[in-house]
Amino acid sequence: MAIPPTKLSTCPPNDVLAQLVSGSLHEDSAEHLFEHFEGCDFCQNRVDELERRPEGVLASARTKPRTTPDHAQLEKLIRKVQNLGPSEGAVLSLPQEAVTVDSFVAALRRCGLFPVEEVDSLLSDLKADDSTSIAKQLIRQGKLTPFQARVLLKGRGKGLVLGNYVLLEKLGQGGMGNVFKAKHRRLGRVVCVKVMNSAGRKSPNMMKRFRNEARTVAALSHPNFVVAHDADEAEGVPFLVMEYIEGSDLAKHVSAHGPLPVKRVLELMSEAAEALQYAHDQGITHRDIKPHNLMLSEEADSDVLSIKILDMGLARFDSLLSDNPDAATHAAMTNTGVIMGTVDYMSPEQALRSRDADNRSDIYSLGCTLHYLLSGRPVFEGDTVMARLVAHREIPVPSLEQKCTGAMRGLDAVFHRMLAKKPDRRYQSMKEVAADINALLTGRVPVAVEICPDAEGSILEQRRRCRRRPAYASWAAVLCSSCLIGAGIWVALPDAAKTAIQQHAQTETDTAGVSTDMEIQPAAKEGFAATGLAFPVNFGGGNRLLDGGDGRALAVLPVGQFNDNEYQKLKRQLDTQNIDLIVTTIRGEQPRPAHDQKLQIGLPVPLADVRADNFDMIFFVSGSTDEFQSKAATQTLEPLINTAIGQGLVVAALSQGALQAVIGIDFYSRGAPELDGNVTTVSPTGLNGWIVHAQSAVQTKELVRKAKELCEETANGQKFGMSGGGRVATRFNGFPGRALVVLPDQFDQAEFRALVAVLGEQAIGFEVASSRWGQIYSLDQTVKRIADRMLDEFAPRNYDFVFFIGGNTHAFTESEPNTRLRQMAARGLEAGLIFSTTSASGHELMDIADAYANCTFENVDQITIAQPHTSPGAVLTAESPAMMKSLVNRVIVMRDKVIERRQKK
Amino acid sequence: MADGIEVTSLTLLGRAQANDEDAWHQVVHLYGPLVEKWCRRYGLSEEDAADVFQETFKTVARHIGNFVPGRSVASFRSWLKTIVRTRTIDYLRKSKRHVDAAGGTAAQMRISDLPDPLAEDSEDETEADDALVVHRAMDLIQGEFDPRNWSAFEQVALKGRAATEVAAELDVTPQTIRQANYRIRRRLRLVLEDLVE
Structure with a gap:
């Protein structure tokens, strides 16, 4: 709440007084209030009353007077712990790894922080027999910083001194280097030093980028850009010395203090826009504008905070590109970066081809930053990078006015104009942005409102309008979202004009590759279906995932020995109730039955593959359940059980043995048990889940009945939007299918794009997995993504299709991914999944066909289209992207046939 | 905010x-x-x-x-x-x-x-926990304030007495009491912000 900087003539509203009394009001504002109180009896009384009846923490102190006398023992403990210190706490985390005293001392001599003689005198004063306590004492004496101590405790001394600079503290880490706070040896000046790491030094592209940054920073001389002091090399290590800025970046600030007031944000954004206009005038595009790169710094002589723009690592010189015949190399350099910047602030064109990112891309990023500062959240949220990338390209921009308090009219118009999907529809320069923001600040009408009055409508209204005219739905959406024309005008247009607009929109849609008409929520929220397009196209099938009958259960079996009687009873019970049972063991090993050695239970899924939310109930079977308490097991089980309980799942341990095993995971303690016949039902308070366990194997029947009842109760209560017994089924309702796309680290972009388009058209959601961590990119390097989800994270059972994209597929044959792939193939085929490689290049994958040979193919029914050399499994190939569409169609037809045949059986 | x-x-x-x-x-x-x-x-x-x-x-x-x-x-x-x-x-x-x-x-x-x-x-339990922390916080900052102001704060905020009454007792203006109260509460808030909700 802003208080005008003049004496208040009217009485302040209640909430301001409440802020004063709670101490949350800023001192300056309070000053004005007290001035007002001087002459206002009414307010004096109001504030006195409020002060006598404190709310919040003071209320607790008032109703609960001091009770526990502070005893000496406790104070002693407190002092002991206080001496840990947060930084020493970090040191304390090291002792297991810390080197011996000798190596530590050697490192200390080597590091160059002190003259060698001084090291001796330093050490002679200390008495300690391990390196960690020596380090701690040196920290306390101010001889070492905690950061330096940590490095030295690893036995490393080199690199703490760079030329004339002594590194003090690590400030951050990036893909190509680290950023340190450092001090000039002789001048004593504190600076910020950016150092290339060894991986970066090996890469010519990284080196180019590093030099690029040095040049860029040096080229900018503006109060809002960080000042470059020096760029140098020490022992072959290049580093860049920049001004050190005291303060915090806006991302940290918002995450610590919450969103900022509108007026303050707009002032900051206007300042940033003007600074970026200056950079753009010098021919420099920043290309990595985000809250993390905007620092709040205190000006030396005033208490005004201003913005400093950091990190020019991705910046681009226009002149470089136009004058330089070597432009292609430059483009490659910016395309192969390790970290391409977070996608939350990236313009659609930059995500697609970073060389297409011009000054207007910075405008988009600044718009996303504006959203974050005001709401504390990124514009689009989604679980996967892919989902967010697609959202930036496809999903209409939401309203910002509704997410923050005190927004002025026209804010959405400005925000939407900054975030127009097409650069041509955005502001064309930062100058225009600054002008409109200043208009907002001074109460004038921004240009954006004049251009596009409709932009003030919320996205919900826009969509509602679209829905009213289903025949034009997608075009209208294009029109609404791109602010071309208001919905009201649409109806009034003659048919010929409509046709023309439709055609125009059609062209746009075609160039974008994907239609813009969509429902956001289910897809973006679930995170798995990046597209989630609500298409009229509807076809049957797609139900592999949904064929769990009335529900889906997971049985966790111990490997060494499991109680197969128990298991079989459970299985029979579930069968009669049409509940699908899936077996898991900790690493996917085959478990050993205790009684019937011939019992076949199929291939268990490794625990790591299991996602709790794909099941209705989880059962723990008894046997050698000790192994559930191993570290590896608890690490996986704990989150699984927590998710399961959090989502209202039924978690049950069959028999005492299993119960004891999982008790170590202590989920039973979530509530007091209450006995209900032979079945113990635990209904924890504050949680929506149930825990059911039976005391012996014979009670399984009752248990399952109970579990199912609970499931239905949940379903009827609509607590989790379930219906029927199958929460899985409803969860995925509306999606005709789900596909997993596996990418090698360099993939064929044409194949990938064609597949995505076809899947999107058929409303098949997809997730992307890759065979390794880090950056993966297309063969022509126009498409990049950060591989944030590995093969390990996906359970093939959850998909209808698995597609392998061509490219550097020999990556798949490396031992680790190959093992994963083999397991996946075996399990997937067992489940009747359709595997496909989307091009001839994917043929290398046939190497995993061996895995097919070991599978029973019960459910596959010989659907082979292409003839891979050895595999009798469902492997399809398309020789070109053009064939993709028919390929997927054929897959669907085949899949339907398989389902039909299975049903006949 | x-x-x-x-x-x-x-x-x-x-x-x-x-x-x-x-x-x-x-x-x-x-x-x-x-x-x-x-x-x-x-x-x-x-x-x-x-x-x-x-x-x-x-x-x-x-x-x-x-x-x-x-x-x-x-x-x-x-x-x-x-x-x-x-x-x-x-x-x-x-x-x-x-x-x-x-x-x-x-x-x-x-x-x-x-x-x-x-x-x-239970609410009661939470309140007791909070109270424990708030009392410690008051111990922490008490030394930074004039003892008279501090006692005024205690009288008003913890005992629920009126500022005017306390002011008369301590022989200062009610406005002084209000300002002192604000400063202490503000300080307390900065100590406890983010920690106690």
């Missing part, structure tokens, strides 16, 4: 996260008694409680930098409580290994008897 951005008046949590030693001392000062209370409530002996107490704060020291209020757990208090519980369980498990089978069951039962930190505490 405070108007504008203040780098200087960083909250206590913020400073502790930035490795400020004083801030760390204060965090421990504020929460020490509460952690001890929880340890004892888990049925630990004084000796065991002392061990768990130290382990808890070691964990806090290591991870405080990553704690973001409102992200995964609602508050610093519930975050801390979860840590206390985890460390208690670790401790009981460790001690379980050294005893025989019967003792194992006993340890199991103790573990399973631990109250869930995320289960809703």
Whole structure:
């Protein structure tokens, strides 16, 4: 709440007084209030009353007077712990790894922080027999910083001194280097030093980028850009010395203090826009504008905070590109970066081809930053990078006015104009942005409102309008979202004009590759279906995932020995109730039955593959359940059980043995048990889940009945939007299918794009997995993504299709991914999944066909289209992207046939 | 929300996260008694409680930098409580290994008897916990204020007396009392912000 900087003539509203009394009001504002109180009896009384009846923490102190006398023992403990210190706490985390005293001392001599003689005198004063306590004492004496101590405790001394600079503290880490706070040896000046790491030094592209940054920073001389002091090399290590800025970046600030007031944000954004206009005038595009790169710094002589723009690592010189015949190399350099910047602030064109990112891309990023500062959240949220990338390209921009308090009219118009999907529809320069923001600040009408009055409508209204005219739905959406024309005008247009607009929109849609008409929520929220397009196209099938009958259960079996009687009873019970049972063991090993050695239970899924939310109930079977308490097991089980309980799942341990095993995971303690016949039902308070366990194997029947009842109760209560017994089924309702796309680290972009388009058209959601961590990119390097989800994270059972994209597929044959792939193939085929490689290049994958040979193919029914050399499994190939569409169609037809045949059986 | 951005008046949590030693001392000062209370409530002996107490704060020291209020757990208090519980369980498990089978069951039962930190505490309990921290916070800042102002604050905020009445008693203007009250509450807020919701 802003208080005008003049004496208040009217009485302040209640909430301001409440802020004063709670101490949350800023001192300056309070000053004005007290001035007002001087002459206002009414307010004096109001504030006195409020002060006598404190709310919040003071209320607790008032109703609960001091009770526990502070005893000496406790104070002693407190002092002991206080001496840990947060930084020493970090040191304390090291002792297991810390080197011996000798190596530590050697490192200390080597590091160059002190003259060698001084090291001796330093050490002679200390008495300690391990390196960690020596380090701690040196920290306390101010001889070492905690950061330096940590490095030295690893036995490393080199690199703490760079030329004339002594590194003090690590400030951050990036893909190509680290950023340190450092001090000039002789001048004593504190600076910020950016150092290339060894991986970066090996890469010519990284080196180019590093030099690029040095040049860029040096080229900018503006109060809002960080000042470059020096760029140098020490022992072959290049580093860049920049001004050190005291303060915090806006991302940290918002995450610590919450969103900022509108007026303050707009002032900051206007300042940033003007600074970026200056950079753009010098021919420099920043290309990595985000809250993390905007620092709040205190000006030396005033208490005004201003913005400093950091990190020019991705910046681009226009002149470089136009004058330089070597432009292609430059483009490659910016395309192969390790970290391409977070996608939350990236313009659609930059995500697609970073060389297409011009000054207007910075405008988009600044718009996303504006959203974050005001709401504390990124514009689009989604679980996967892919989902967010697609959202930036496809999903209409939401309203910002509704997410923050005190927004002025026209804010959405400005925000939407900054975030127009097409650069041509955005502001064309930062100058225009600054002008409109200043208009907002001074109460004038921004240009954006004049251009596009409709932009003030919320996205919900826009969509509602679209829905009213289903025949034009997608075009209208294009029109609404791109602010071309208001919905009201649409109806009034003659048919010929409509046709023309439709055609125009059609062209746009075609160039974008994907239609813009969509429902956001289910897809973006679930995170798995990046597209989630609500298409009229509807076809049957797609139900592999949904064929769990009335529900889906997971049985966790111990490997060494499991109680197969128990298991079989459970299985029979579930069968009669049409509940699908899936077996898991900790690493996917085959478990050993205790009684019937011939019992076949199929291939268990490794625990790591299991996602709790794909099941209705989880059962723990008894046997050698000790192994559930191993570290590896608890690490996986704990989150699984927590998710399961959090989502209202039924978690049950069959028999005492299993119960004891999982008790170590202590989920039973979530509530007091209450006995209900032979079945113990635990209904924890504050949680929506149930825990059911039976005391012996014979009670399984009752248990399952109970579990199912609970499931239905949940379903009827609509607590989790379930219906029927199958929460899985409803969860995925509306999606005709789900596909997993596996990418090698360099993939064929044409194949990938064609597949995505076809899947999107058929409303098949997809997730992307890759065979390794880090950056993966297309063969022509126009498409990049950060591989944030590995093969390990996906359970093939959850998909209808698995597609392998061509490219550097020999990556798949490396031992680790190959093992994963083999397991996946075996399990997937067992489940009747359709595997496909989307091009001839994917043929290398046939190497995993061996895995097919070991599978029973019960459910596959010989659907082979292409003839891979050895595999009798469902492997399809398309020789070109053009064939993709028919390929997927054929897959669907085949899949339907398989389902039909299975049903006949 | 405070108007504008203040780098200087960083909250206590913020400073502790930035490795400020004083801030760390204060965090421990504020929460020490509460952690001890929880340890004892888990049925630990004084000796065991002392061990768990130290382990808890070691964990806090290591991870405080990553704690973001409102992200995964609602508050610093519930975050801390979860840590206390985890460390208690670790401790009981460790001690379980050294005893025989019967003792194992006993340890199991103790573990399973631990109250869930995320289960809703009664309002009364939460209030008592908060009060413990607030009293510690008041101890911490009392020395920074004029004793007369401090007593005025106590009379008004804790005893619920009217500012005018207290002012007459202390022979100052009511306005002085109001301003002093504001300054103390403001200071208290900066200490407790992000920590107590």
